Each structure stands twice: as structure tokens, then as C-alpha cells.
Amino acid sequence: MFIVGIDLGNEYSQVSYYNFASAEPESVVFQAPAAVLRVPTVVLKERNKEHGWMAGELALSCNVLGEGTLFDHLLDAAGQKEPIVRDDVTVMPVQLIQVYLTFLLQSARRTFGKEEELDKLCITLADYNIDLLRVLDAALGLMGIPEEKVVFSSHVEAYVYYALSQKAELWKNDNFLFDYGREGLFCCRMATMLDRGKRIVMTQSSDLRDKVPYMNDMDKLEELLLSAAQSEFDKKMISTVYLTGEGFEGDFNCERFINYICNRRRAFAGQNLYAKGACYQAYEMSVGDNFKDFIIGCNERITTGIEMKICDRGVDKILRLVRPGVNWYKAGCSYDFIVDDCNAIELFLSPVDSKDKQLVKIPLTDFPVRENKASRITLALDFTSDTRCHLTVTDRGFGEFVKSSGKVINEDILL
Amino acid sequence: MSGMILCRSEYSKRPYYIEGAGVNVYSIEEISYFLFHDIYLVGADFFCEELFAFIERDIKEPELAKRLRFLKEQKAGLSELVLTILRYVDFYSEEEIAQLGSLIERLDTQNVWERLKARADNYLANRRYNSAISNYEDIIYGKHDSSLREEFYGNVWHNMGVAYAGMYDFTAASECFRQAMELNHNDVTIKSYYFAMQFIRMREENAQAEEASDDVAENDDGVRDESEELMYVAGRELETCLDSAVDNDGYMTVAGVLNDKAQGRVGEYYSGVEKLIRTWQDEYRRCTG
Numbered sequence: 150m151f152i153v154g155i156d157l158g159n160e161y162s163q164v165s166y167y168n169f170a171s172a173e174p175e176s177v178v179f180q181a182p183a184a185v186l187r188v189p190t191v192v193l194k195e196r197n198k199e200h201g202w203m204a205g206e207l208a209l210s211c212n213v214l215g216e217g218t219l220f221d222h223l224l225d226a227a228g229q230k231e232p233i234v235r236d237d238v239t240v241m242p243v244q245l246i247q248v249y250l251t252f253l254l255q256s257a258r259r260t261f262g263k264e265e266e267l268d269k270l271c272i273t274l275a276d277y278n279i280d281l282l283r284v285l286d287a288a289l290g291l292m293g294i295p296e297e298k299v300v301f302s303s304h305v306e307a308y309v310y311y312a313l314s315q316k317a318e319l320w321k322n323d324n325f326l327f328d329y330g331r332e333g334l335f336c337c338r339m340a341t342m343l344d345r346g347k348r349i350v351m352t353q354s355s356d357l358r359d360k361v362p363y364m365n366d367m368d369k370l371e372e373l374l375l376s377a378a379q380s381e382f383d384k385k386m387i388s389t390v391y392l393t394g395e396g397f398e399g400d401f402n403c404e405r406f407i408n409y410i411c412n413r414r415r416a417f418a419g420q421n422l423y424a425k426g427a428c429y430q431a432y433e434m435s436v437g438d439n440f441k442d443f444i445i446g447c448n449e450r451i452t453t454g455i456e457m458k459i460c461d462r463g464v465d466k467i468l469r470l471v472r473p474g475v476n477w478y479k480a481g482c483s484y485d486f487i488v489d490d491c492n493a494i495e496l497f498l499s500p501v502d503s504k505d506k507q508l509v510k511i512p513l514t515d516f517p518v519r520e521n522k523a524s525r526i527t528l529a530l531d532f533t534s535d536t537r538c539h540l541t542v543t544d545r546g547f548g549e550f551v552k553s554s555g556k557v558i559n560e561d562i563l564l
Numbered sequence: 565m566s567g568m569i570l571c572r573s574e575y576s577k578r579p580y581y582i583e584g585a586g587v588n589v590y591s592i593e594e595i596s597y598f599l600f601h602d603i604y605l606v607g608a609d610f611f612c613e614e615l616f617a618f619i620e621r622d623i624k625e626p627e628l629a630k631r632l633r634f635l636k637e638q639k640a641g642l643s644e645l646v647l648t649i650l651r652y653v654d655f656y657s658e659e660e661i662a663q664l665g666s667l668i669e670r671l672d673t674q675n676v677w678e679r680l681k682a683r684a685d686n687y688l689a690n691r692r693y694n695s696a697i698s699n700y701e702d703i704i705y706g707k708h709d710s711s712l713r714e715e716f717y718g719n720v721w722h723n724m725g726v727a728y729a730g731m732y733d734f735t736a737a738s739e740c741f742r743q744a745m746e747l748n749h750n751d752v753t754i755k756s757y758y759f760a761m762q763f764i765r766m767r768e769e770n771a772q773a774e775e776a777s778d779d780v781a782e783n784d785d786g787v788r789d790e791s792e793e794l795m796y797v798a799g800r801e802l803e804t805c806l807d808s809a810v811d812n813d814g815y816m817t818v819a820g821v822l823n824d825k826a827q828g829r830v831g832e833y834y835s836g837v838e839k840l841i842r843t844w845q846d847e848y849r850r851c852t853g
Contacts, residue, residue, distance in 0.1 A: 460567040462654040468570060485571035487593055487655070494568065522655060523597065525571065548579075548594040549587050 151265040152435060153257050154428025155250075155272045156307070156421075157285075159224040160331075161187040162249075163424035166257045167432050174428035176421045177260045179205060186421050188256075191221040192248045194238050204252035220245050224276070227284040246288035254292075271300040271431035273307040273423050277449050279533060282478050300434050301478055304328070305337055305352055305448040307426030312339055312391070313350065313440065314429040319415060322388035325381065326422075327374075327410075329396030333358030334374070336381055339447070349501055352447035355381060363396055370396075371403035378409055392418040444474035446501050449535050451477050453564040456497040456506075457528075459486065470530055473501040477532040485545070488513070488524040494542065498564060509562065516544045517554050523547045536564045569655065576622035580615065592623050596655045599646050603668060604683030607676060611636055611645045628652050643668040677709050681720055693727040694852045700724040718748025725756060731851055734763040755798040762802055 152167040154174060163186050165174040179188040193208035195201030195217040203211055212219040218238040220226060226233050227242045254267065272285060282301055289299055302310075312324045324339040336355040341348050361373045390410045397418055410416050433440050446452040455471040470482055494511040516524065525545040532538045540560040546553030571593060579588030582598060585605050589595050599606060611632060620629035628649070635645055643665050650661050671679050684699035703720050725740030741757035744750070809815050821836035 458567060459570045461570045461572075463657075465567065485575060486568040487571060489567060489569055491567050522569070522593075525591075525593070547597065548590050550594065550597060 150268045150436065151258070151261060151263070152269045152428065152431045153254065153267065153271070154307075154424050154426070154431050155253055155270065156304075156423040156427060157224065157250075157272050157274055158190055159222050159276075160190055162190050162253060163187055163421050164253050164257045165421065165424045165428040166261050167428050174425040174432075175260070176424060177257050179256065186424075188253075189221070190223050190249065191219055192223070192245055192252070193217040193219050194240065202248045204249050205256075223249055224274075224281060227281050243284050243287045243291065246284060247291045250285075250288055251292060267294060267298060269298055269300065269431040269435035270294065271302055271307075271427040271434070273302045273304055273427040273430075275304050277301070277303040277478075279478065296479075300431060300476070302427060302430055302476060303447075303449040304423050305354060306445070306450065306476065307423040307430060308337060308391070309339055309350060309352060309426070309445055309447050310430040310433065311422050311426030312389070313443070314426075315389075319389045322386045324389045324391065325387045325410075326391045326393070327378075327397075328394045329361070329363070329374075329392070330394040331363050331396075333363055334361035334377060334396075336377070338381065338385070338387070344502070346442065348443045350443055350445045350447065351452075351502075354448060365400075367400070367402055371406050374403055374406040375409055378406060388414055390414055390416040391422060392416065393420060393422040395420075444501050446474060449476055449478075451475055451480055451532070451535050451564065452501045454499045454501070455530065455538075455562075455564075456499065458495045458497075460489065467497070470496075470528075471538075473499070477535040477538075481529065481531040481538075483527060483529040485525055485527050487522055488516075488519075488526060490521045494528065496540075496562075498562075500564075511540065511542065511558060511560055513542070513558070515556050515558055517556075519547075519551055523551050538562050538564065573653075574622070574624040576618070578622055580618040580622070582610070592619065592625060592628070592649070592653050593655060595619075596650055596653045599649060600656060600660070600664060602683065603646070603664060604671060604679040604686070605676070606642065606646065606668075606671075607679075608642050608645075611642075625652075641669075642671075675709065675711070677703050677706070677712060677716075681716075681723075684720075685723060688723055688727055688730075691730060691847075691851055693730045696727045697724055700727070714747045715750075718744045718746070718750065718753070720744075721747065722750065722753045722756065725753075725760070729756070729760060729763075734760045734767070738764060751794060754794055755801070758795055758798040759802060762799075 150167070150169065154165045154167075156163040164177040166177065167173075168175045176186045179185050188205040189209055191204065191208045191212075193203045193211050193216070195203065195211070201217070203217070208217075208219060211217055218236045220233065220235060220240070223242075223245050227246055229242055232239050232241050233245070254270075258264070270289075274281065285301065286296070286299075290296075308326050312320050312326075320339070320341060326337040326339070328335040328337070334357040336357060338353045338355075339350065340352075341350045343349075357377055361370070361377055364370050392410075398420065407416075450473075451471060452473055454469060454473040457468045457470055459466055459468045461468070468484070470484070471480055492513050494513065496509040496511065498507040498509060499505075513526075516526075525547050527541075527543045527545055529541045529543075530538050531541070538561075540558075540562055542558040542560075544554045544556045571591065573592045576590045579590050580595075581588050582605075585598065585602055587598070589598060613633075616629045616633050616636075619632070620626045631648060631652075632645060635648060646668055647661060647665055650656055650664070656664075671682065674682070680699055680703055684696045684703070687693075687696035687699065700720050700723060704717065704724070708717075721740050721744035725737045725744060728734070728737035728740060738757060738760035741753055741760055744753045745757060810819075817836075818840065821833060821840060824833040824836055
């Protein structure tokens with residue numbers, strides 16, 4: 150099986166594939182023997198060649214030689230809906246992403262060493278927004294990769310999958326992540342708890358980019374990092390710490406900070422945490438079952454399940470429309486129902502950390518009154534974030550027996 | 565079993581055309597609805613390979629299609645085929661399905677026009693007059709079946725007359741009864757014709773109504789004397805009905821409302837009028853459904 154995780158960044162990206170022999174993700178190296186794991190997120194359109202494209206370091210080199218037109222900051226470009234024009238080259242953002250993702254997958258396949266079809270791909274992003282996700286979806290569609298083989302995740306999710314894939318003793322107590330890059334410091338605390346037979350994983354993120362910006366002054370940085378760590382760790386049982394990001398590389402030397410975070414804790418540093426986390430996530434979502442009793446309630450994950458009272462094959466049941474712990478993008482669903490002596494839809498919202506269910510009643514009084522079992526409705530849920538979903542109920546009539554009124558009920562539900 | 569019934573099967577993009585009913589269906593729920601409500605139009609030929617292919621390929625229920633094909637090969641009865649679909653969808657309760665099963669067994673012995681008449685009679689019994697008339701017209705103006713006697717068609721005309729009378733269209737009703745008399749030579753039809761003409765006269769709709777009351781006696785040379793006696797009996801029956809009308813619930817309700825007005829009970833009067841109008845509106849909608 151060929152399972153891939155990609156950390157897609159605006160300036161740099163990383164790739165890993167799952168090595169079944171070692172049961173671990175392996176990072177793809179882009180510049181041996183320097184063992185550089187990061188590759189620039191750039192593509193180059195070759196001059197005088199209709200279908201000539203390059204990507205990564207090669208694109209940068211060719212650009213220096215004047216062999217084509219360079220397109221960089223591809224994720225920013227993806228946010229634009231208009232074609233991108235550079236020199237005399239016009240190209241749609243989705244095509245740039247398609248070229249770059251094709252390059253990343255080819256690099257992964259080359260390192261993997263086998264010509265196998267892709268089984269699962271997880272792409273993790275720092276900026277998880279619906280516009281970008283739609284462009285990525287479109288690019289993957291152009292590449293012929295079916296939707297069901299692709300998972301998108303936020304950096305926090307990738308971190309969670311990475312942490313949970315380590316030995317249990319490392320995540321039984323709280324974990325902490327410091328991500329220090331060009332934009333400043335970002336922190337995340339991960340905690341788990343057992344509840345009714347399920348292990349619930351929650352995270353709490355702290356955006357400290359203003360408090361701890363990127364800097365070269367090590368003394369000042371040490372003070373700020375130490376202060377941030379003391380504040381974040383106060384009254385918490387943190388047993389494992391992860392450090393990632395450019396800011397912790399090279400000349401980084403903040404001894405007091407390192408001593409503090411390592412005091413009676415395990416600490417790990419590395420630059421490919423997100424790519425490997427994405428790979429772990431792709432593995433779990435295809436063949437893995439290590440987390441079948443876990444409910445992951447971190448950022449971008451829905452933490453409130455949505456259920457509905459229905460009648461199925463003559464028996465009253467509860468239909469789970471949305472399961473808690475799933476990523477909100479593509480968590481939407483659609484079901485058809487026949488209305489039988491019923492004038493409202495009853496939804497139950499059940500937060501993952503509470504036994505109480507909240508009832509939400511959606512009246513159907515706007516729909517025409519008809520005989521029982523002669524009305525078909527379509528109920529659709531679409532998510533725009535992990536806490537907000539839009540409910541649509543459409544009157545479909547009943548084929549040619551009863552004409553549809555065309556009426557639609559719209560309701561926003563805050564979770 | 566009320567509430568939201570989950571639709572498990574696909575909603576087809578391409579419909580299946582049910583020829584006898586002239587309707588397209590797109591789902592197993594619609595097929596079930598058709599079977600339950602229009603069972604009179606369903607014969608053994610309804611269960612054909614085209615239907616099975618539609619169920620398998622378009623609604624994506626291969627298991628049900630396989631079961632139906634097997635039953636058809638085993639020459640199972642209409643009842644078993646219909647109930648297999650109804651039980652598969654579980655759209656209707658066991659009581660409803662059981663009632664339908666007995667009806668199907670009875671219908672299995674009838675031809676399509678007899679089944680259509682049974683359907684129309686069902687509408688008539690439920691005072692859905694427009695639907696009843698539409699079905700009776702299909703029989704009368706459709707292809708005549710030589711295996712059915714004139715009496716059958718006479719009875720269809722008669723029932724259509726009853727439907728028109730139910731909507732107070734006594735002119736149309738009287739014409740239907742006239743047509744019926746020529747075919748079924750039935751005393752009930754003759755009396756019904758008389759009643760219709762009397763109501764016309766009472767309404768003073770047609771100056772020819774007085775002449776028409778003699779038409780019955782002249783209509784069929786062979787029954788002139790009997791119809792005079794029949795007219796006498798019918799006349800007495802009508803008088804008795806009119807006399808006892810004041811004891812009718814509907815009459816008493818209207819009388820009560822008018823009495824409220826006479827007694828100056830304005831609030832009760834307007835409330836009563838509103839209720840009456842709503843009742844008549846509901847009745848009108850049902851009758852013309």
C-alpha cells in the first residue's frame with residue numbers, strides 16, 4: 150500500500166510515506182546528501198515549452214538561469230479566484246497546485262521505490278480555510294485522485310496524530326507543542342481523558358505570535374520563551390514536549406528554556422512533525438485501527454454529534470447524522486425522509502464532553518399539509534467551520550403523485 | 565409508526581413508467597404508494613422484467629429484484645408479489661398490509677375494467693366525487709370490453725350519476741341516470757333519475773323538468789306501468805326524506821346558527837358561521853379531490 154502525508158506550506162512543504170516494514174512514516178529527502186526534508190513551494194513554467202513545468206529546488210535554479218517564469222507562495226495564489234499573470238504567462242491557481250502536488254507525489258513514489266497506486270493521501274495545512282480546501286480538491290480532481298482517497302487536516306490535527314502514534318506513556322498525561330517559525334510562536338496543549346469507554350482527545354491552542362515574534366536576539370528570545378512556557382505549564386501536568394519550526398534550528402541556543410521544558414519531562418525536536426503526523430493520519434484513516442475508540446476533539450474537529458429521531462423499517466431509532474471527532478470539511482451529509490404524521494424535525498446535539506443532549510426542533514409548518522406518507526423531504530447539513538453548520542430541508546413533493554411546493558427551510562445551527 | 569421514515573433506497577434519475585396509471589415513479593417508496601393506493605390498477609403484468617431491472621439498476625435494490633424474479637418464476641400470486649414490495653420498504657403497518665392482502669386476492673379474479681370500477685367505487689364511498697367521475701369516464705369512454713355485460717356499463721353510469729348528485733349537479737346526474745336506465749333497467753336507477761329531476765324542478769333550473777318527469781314513463785315501452793308505480797313509491801320516499809330533513813345533524817347545525825342570530829347571540833353566531841364555512845370548505849376539497 151502507498152500512503153502519503155504532505156505538510157503543504159506557503160513557502161516550504163514536506164512529504165512522508167508510510168513504511169509498513171518499520172510501521173513508521175519515512176520522510177522524503179529532496180536534497181541528498183544534505184538530507185533536506187523541506188522543499189520550496191514553487192513551480193516554474195518553462196519558456197518555449199507548452200507543457201514544460203518544474204517544481205521545488207530545480208524550479209528555483211532554472212529561474213536564476215532565466216529559463217522560465219517562477220510562481221511562488223502557491224497557497225496565497227490559490228486564494229485568488231482570478232488567473233495569475235507573471236511576465237506573459239497566464240495560469241489558473243488550481244493548475245499551479247496541480248503541478249506542485251504532482252511533483253510531491255512523484256518524489257514520494259520515487260523514494261517509496263514501488264509503482265503502486267496511491268491508497269490514501271493526507272494534506273495538512275497551517276491555514277485551514279474552505280477556499281483553499283476547495284482549490285486543493287479541484288487540483289486533486291484534475292490529477293485523477295478520487296475524493297475518498299484524500300483527507301485534509303490542520304496542523305493541530307497532524308500534531309495530535311503524531312503524538313498519539315508514539316508510545317502510550319508519552320501521551321497519557323498532557324503533551325505540549327511549541328511551533329516557532331517566521332511568523333512567531335504558536336503553542337498547543339493536548340490532553341486526553343476516558344469517558345464512557347472512549348478516549349477523548351482535546352486540544353487548547355495559544356497564538357503567541359505577537360508576544361514571541363521571530364527574532365535573532367537569543368537573549369531576548371530566551372526570556373520570552375521561558376516566560377511563555379512557565380505561563381502555559383502553570384498548574385498543568387505536562388509530560389512530553391515537542392519543538393518544531395525554523396526558529397528552533399541553526400543557531401538556536403536558549404539553554405534556560407530547554408532546561409525548563411526538559412525538567413522531568415520528555416522533549417523531542419524535529420522539523421517533520423506535521424508531515425509525519427499527516428502520514429499517521431492517512432494510515433489510520435485507511436487501514437489503521439489504533440484509534441477506533443478515540444474521539445479526537447481538537448481544532449477543525451466537530452465536538453458535538455448531531456442525531457435525529459427517525460423510523461427505520463418500522464422501528465423508532467436514532468440516526469447519527471454527524472459523528473463527533475470528525476473533521477468539519479466534508480462532514481456534511483444528506484438524507485431523504487418520508488414524512489408520516491409529523492410536523493417538525495427533532496435534532497439532538499450531544500457534546501462529546503457531556504451526557505446531556507440539547508433538543509433542536511425545526512418546524513415544518515412552512516411546508517404544505519398533505520396526507521401521511523406522501524411527502525419526501527431532503528435534509529442536508531453543510532459545515533463552514535467546526536462549530537457552525539447550515540441545515541437545509543427541501544420539500545420534494547412525492548414524485549408525480551404530489552408536486553413539490555419548492556419550499557426550502559434554512560437554519561443555522563451553532564454547535 | 566409515525567415520524568420521519570428514512571429512505572434507504574436510491575432516488576432514480578430515470579423514472580419507470582407505469583402504463584396503466586400513466587404515471588412515472590422514481591423510488592421504491594413511490595412504487596409502494598402506487599401499489600397501496602391504486603391496487604385496482606395492478607395486474608400480474610405489472611410485475612415484469614422491466615420493473616425488476618428498474619428496481620435492480622436504478623433504485624439499486626438488487627436483493628428485492630432477485631426476490632421478485634424468483635417469485636415470478638415460481639408463478640407466485642399477485643398478493644405475494646405486492647406484499648413482498650410493501651414489506652421490504654416497511655412503509656405501511658402490518659394491519660394496513662393485511663387489509664390490502666385480502667383485497668388483492670379478491671381483485672385477482674377481476675379484469676382491468678372491473679378493477680377500475682372498484683377503484684372508482686372506492687372513491688365514491690369516500691366522497692371523492694371528482695376522482696370517482698374521472699375513473700368512471702375512463703371506463704365509459706375507454707375501449708369497450710365485450711366480456712362485460714351492458715348491465716356493468718349501466719351501473720357505471722349510475723354510480724357516476726350518484727357522484728354528480730353528491731356535488732349537487734343534478735342536471736349532469738339526471739343525464740347519467742338516463743344513460744344508466746337504458747343499460748341496466750334497474751329500479752334504483754329509475755328512482756334516482758326521478759329524484760334528480762325533482763331536485764332540478766325544485767331549483768327551477770329547467771322548465772323542461774316537468775316534462776322530464778313524464779319521460780321516465782315514456783322511456784321504455786315495456787315498463788310504463790311499473791314505472792308509474794315506481795314513481796309513486798319514489799315520490800313518497802322523497803317526501804319522507806324532506807320531512808325528516810329537519811332532524812338531520814347538518815340541518816340542525818345550520819338551524820342552530822340561524823337561531824343564535826335571531827336571538828341576538830352575535831358572538832356565537834359568527835363562531836358558528838366560521839365553523840360551518842370551514843367544514844364545507846374541507847368537504848368541498850375532499851369531494852373535488
